[in-house]
Amino acid sequence: MSELLTGAQIICRTLVDAGVEVMFGYPGGAIMPFYDALHGHAGLRHILVRHEQAAAHAADGYARARNRVGVCVATSGPGATNLVTGLATAHMDGSPVLAITGQVGRPMLGRDAFQETDVVGVTLPVTKHNVLVRDIEDLADDVREAMAIAMEGRPGPVLVDVPKDVQNQKAEYRSRTEPLRRQRDPGPDAPDDATVREVARLIAEAKRPLLMIGRGVIMSGAYAEVRELAERTGTPVITTLLGISAFPQAHDLHLGMPGMHGEVHINKAIQAADLIVGIGMRFDDRVTGNTATFAPRAKIVHIDVNPAAIGLNVPVAVGIVGDARRVLERLLSIVTARDCLPWREEIQGLKHDREELFAGGLSPEVILSALADVTGGRCTVVSDVGQHQMWVAQRYPFQRPNTHITSGGLGAMGFAVPAAMGVRLARPDEPVWAISGDGGFQMNMAEMATMVQEGIEVKLAVFNNGYLGMVRQWQQFFHGGRYSNTPILSPDYVKLADAYGIPGWRVTKAGQVTDALRQANAAPGPALVELVIEQEANVFPMIVPGGSLSEPLEAAPV
Ligand SMILES: Cc1ncc(C[n+]2csc(CCOP(=O)(O)OP(=O)(O)O)c2C)c(N)n1
Numbered sequence: 001m002s003e004l005l006t007g008a009q010i011i012c013r014t015l016v017d018a019g020v021e022v023m024f025g026y027p028g029g030a031i032m033p034f035y036d037a038l039h040g041h042a043g044l045r046h047i048l049v050r051h052e053q054a055a056a057h058a059a060d061g062y063a064r065a066r067n068r069v070g071v072c073v074a075t076s077g078p079g080a081t082n083l084v085t086g087l088a089t090a091h092m093d094g095s096p097v098l099a100i101t102g103q104v105g106r107p108m109l110g111r112d113a114f115q116e117t118d119v120v121g122v123t124l125p126v127t128k129h130n131v132l133v134r135d136i137e138d139l140a141d142d143v144r145e146a147m148a149i150a151m152e153g154r155p156g157p158v159l160v161d162v163p164k165d166v167q168n169q170k171a172e173y174r175s176r177t178e179p180l181r182r183q184r185d186p187g188p189d190a191p192d193d194a195t196v197r198e199v200a201r202l203i204a205e206a207k208r209p210l211l212m213i214g215r216g217v218i219m220s221g222a223y224a225e226v227r228e229l230a231e232r233t234g235t236p237v238i239t240t241l242l243g244i245s246a247f248p249q250a251h252d253l254h255l256g257m258p259g260m261h262g263e264v265h266i267n268k269a270i271q272a273a274d275l276i277v278g279i280g281m282r283f284d285d286r287v288t289g290n291t292a293t294f295a296p297r298a299k300i301v302h303i304d305v306n307p308a309a310i311g312l313n314v315p316v317a318v319g320i321v322g323d324a325r326r327v328l329e330r331l332l333s334i335v336t337a338r339d340c341l342p343w344r345e346e347i348q349g350l351k352h353d354r355e356e357l358f359a360g361g362l363s364p365e366v367i368l369s370a371l372a373d374v375t376g377g378r379c380t381v382v383s384d385v386g387q388h389q390m391w392v393a394q395r396y397p398f399q400r401p402n403t404h405i406t407s408g409g410l411g412a413m414g415f416a417v418p419a420a421m422g423v424r425l426a427r428p429d430e431p432v433w434a435i436s437g438d439g440g441f442q443m444n445m446a447e448m449a450t451m452v453q454e455g456i457e458v459k460l461a462v463f464n465n466g467y468l469g470m471v472r473q474w475q476q477f478f479h480g481g482r483y484s485n486t487p488i489l490s491p492d493y494v495k496l497a498d499a500y501g502i503p504g505w506r507v508t509k510a511g512q513v514t515d516a517l518r519q520a521n522a523a524p525g526p527a528l529v530e531l532v533i534e535q536e537a538n539v540f541p542m543i544v545p546g547g548s549l550s551e552p553l554e555a556a557p558v
Contacts, residue, residue: 007136008037008167011100014143016043017175020071022062022425023047024055024418028075030115031102033167047421047454050446052079054418056086057444060095060157061382061422064405067219069096069150070422076102077115080161081122085412088126090157092409093242094215094306096150097157099123100143105165106134119161128156133163136171144176153187154306155219188305188321191330198318199277199301200334206275208297208343209235212258212287215242216280216304216324218402223247225328226279232332234340236347238266240281242408245398255347259287260543261390265350267541267549270295272346277301280324283313284409285546293548303327354540354554362510362533364391364463370514371433371461372397374521379431380405380423384416384440387469390539392435414443420458421451431459431521438464438490448500451526459520460502460528462493466535473538477557478545497528504528 005013011034015023022045027035038046049055052074059070074080080101090097104113120132129149133142139162146158203209217226223246230237230253237247238258247254255266270276276298281287283302288294291314299317302310303324310319320327368391371381377399383389383406398404405423407415420434441462451458463469472486497504503523505516507530520527541552 003173004170005173006033006037006167007139007162007169007171008033010136010139010171010173011143011162011167012037012041012044013173014140015071018069018144018147020069021045023071023073024049024058024422025073026052026055026075026079028079028102028115030076030104030164031073031079031167033164034073034100034102034162046073047425047450047456049418049450051444052082053085053414054444054447054450056083056097056099057089057412057415057418058422059097060086060090061405061419062426063090063095063097063155063422065380065402065423065426067221069098069147071098071100073100074102075115076104076119077117080119081117084123084126085410087123087157087159089407089410089412089415091126091128093407094154094156094219096155098143098147098150099157099159101159101161102167103132103161103163106163107165109163119159123159126157127159130159130161132161133166136166136169139166139171140174187323188307191320191322191327195318195320196327196330197334199320199331200336202275202299202301202318203233203235203277204336204338208273208346209233209275209277209340210238210269210273211235212238212240212276212278212281213243213246214240214279214281215246215408217243217246218280220280220305220324220326222280222325222328223401225325225332227251228332229328229335232337233335234338234344235277236269236340236344238270240287240408241393241406243281244393245400245402245404248399249397250399253344257393259289259549260545261394261539261541263394264352264541264552264554265347267543267552268350269347270298271550273298275299275301277303279303279328280305282306282309285313288314289543289547289549293550362508362513362531364388364533364537365395366510367461367463367513367531367533368392368395370517374514374517375431375433379403379433380427382406382416382420382423382432382434384434384436385411385413385470386437386440387465387473387537387539388435388437388463413440416440417444417447417458417460421447421456424456424458432457433459433461435461435463437469438462438466439468439488442488442490445496448497448502448526452501455525457524458526460526462528462530463533464490464493464530465533465537466490469537470539472536476536476538477542477553493528493530502526502528504530506530506532508532
């Protein structure tokens with residue numbers, strides 16, 4: 001069946017037909033026809049953010065929490081360029097985000113028109129796919145194709161740029177009766193039996209095997225398969241920053257996070273391992289340190305849906321391109337049972353208690369264990385970027401799948417607050433806590449207004465140390481203690497929250513933290529807790545940037 005609609009109406013219909021319920025955006029001249037079509041539209045909820053970067057991060061948070069495409073919208077020029085950081089974040093972490101941008105009308109293209117930016121050019125390296133729609137007849141299929149591409153293989157962001165006159169033009173709307181113009185990528189071929197048998201053999205023969213899992217496990221929903229593989233073979237499991245919550249934190253076989261801020265015994269285990277099976281992760285430099293000294297005794301098996309990731313950073317003995325769950329199902333059908341007890345005991349022996357650095361004070365440990373108590377672990381934690389992010393990764397006891405969301409690859413400060421809005425809309429029944437530093441919070445704190453206007457119940461925790469803490473730590477360790485432009489002033493956060501109509505608590509002592517978090521968690525609507533922590537607290541252990549995993553710092557260098 002066909003009917004005559006404007007381009008703007010076609011976009012709305014296409015989104016509704018694709019199951020989109022919510023989008024995040026900000027209007028402007030070149031996207032006005034679309035906003036006009038949205039007016040009073042029953043099926044689509046639009047969240048007006050306070051900055052387009054927040055729209056992209058919110059769409060990303062939504063996408064990660066629901067494993068489906070998150071949508072953001074912006075006008076041409078500055079609106080579109082404000083999306084770039086959010087798109088780059090989604091690109092690095094494999095999150096399916098669709099950006100719809102308005103563009104100047106086709107007759108104005110290439111004429112330096114008001115608010116004209118070549119956004120297809122600008123976003124080329126940070127999207128999986130992007131397109132300028134020049135013909136209204138292509139519009140619906142361009143949107144459908146972009147959404148399909150966002151989800152297939154390794155997910156990622158896509159952008160559809162729609163000139164204003166195309167949004168105003170009328171054309172027949174055709175619901176998708178015929179297949180997409182482009183053949184859908186069928187995904188990687190199933191791994192051949194010989195390769196899977198080879199991996200099973202390596203696992204059976206290894207004396208010191210490790211599983212190292214990343215976000216690919218979360219995206220493919222391979223929790224049960226990873227757990228079964230680990231339990232059946234007694235193999236300890238390491239979760240990368242983005243793999244946190246892909247395996248129960250408290251499980252006997254779980255070690256924790258590797259790399260720059262990984263615990264010493266975990267990095268030592270990597271250096272002693274004779275086999276590392278990396279699943280849905282990419283051996284990024286924060287994990288490996290100096291690749292020349294990384295896991296010198298280990299054969300590496302790398303399973304990833306992205307063929308380009310295999311062998312990119314470390315040489316692999318066996319690479320398998322495929323969806324983690326599908327590959328693991330095959331592996332589980334042939335893998336032999338064992339317990340690896342001597343190796344597990346050896347790793348236990350590598351453990352040593354770290355000196356409690358903030359004994360008695362308002363330490364990250366105290367805060368994070370209070371948060372776990374208060375929420376009963378039933379919450380999603382969205383962390384920002386910096387020291388607090390590492391403390392969350394090291395300390396919070398994530399027990400349920402996909403309950404830890406952070407900007408891992410790009411490390412984009414400002415991510416947590418807007419991303420948490422997206423997560424909350426995707427998970428309306430569970431508390432969502434955004435944990436930020438005083439620096440990152442100030443980047444997108446205007447989104448408190450969005451939360452209030454749209455009734456989005458995000459709980460905000462601000463770790464206030466008066467510094468851009470992680471950079472200050474590097475200055476202390478590697479730049480002679482010269483704190484160049486890292487002391488950062490904060491407003492009175494409780495008053496600020498109050499100005500937005502949000503209840504706030506300021507916590508300066510360990511004894512106050514549980515109460516404040518409990519009240520904030522129970523308050524209806526958004527709430528804010530400022531946590532005044534020790535100013536010069538550091539994250540330990542630490543591998544010097546570009547250093548070897550064998551040489552951790554456990555105290556500040558003198
Ligand atoms: C957008 C952006 N700008 C700069 C950086 C570099 N950077 C990484 S961590 C950090 C400090 C973060 O400070 P804060 O938000 O206060 O958190 P803390 O480290 O104190 O926990 C900075 C500036 C970044 N990651 N992202």
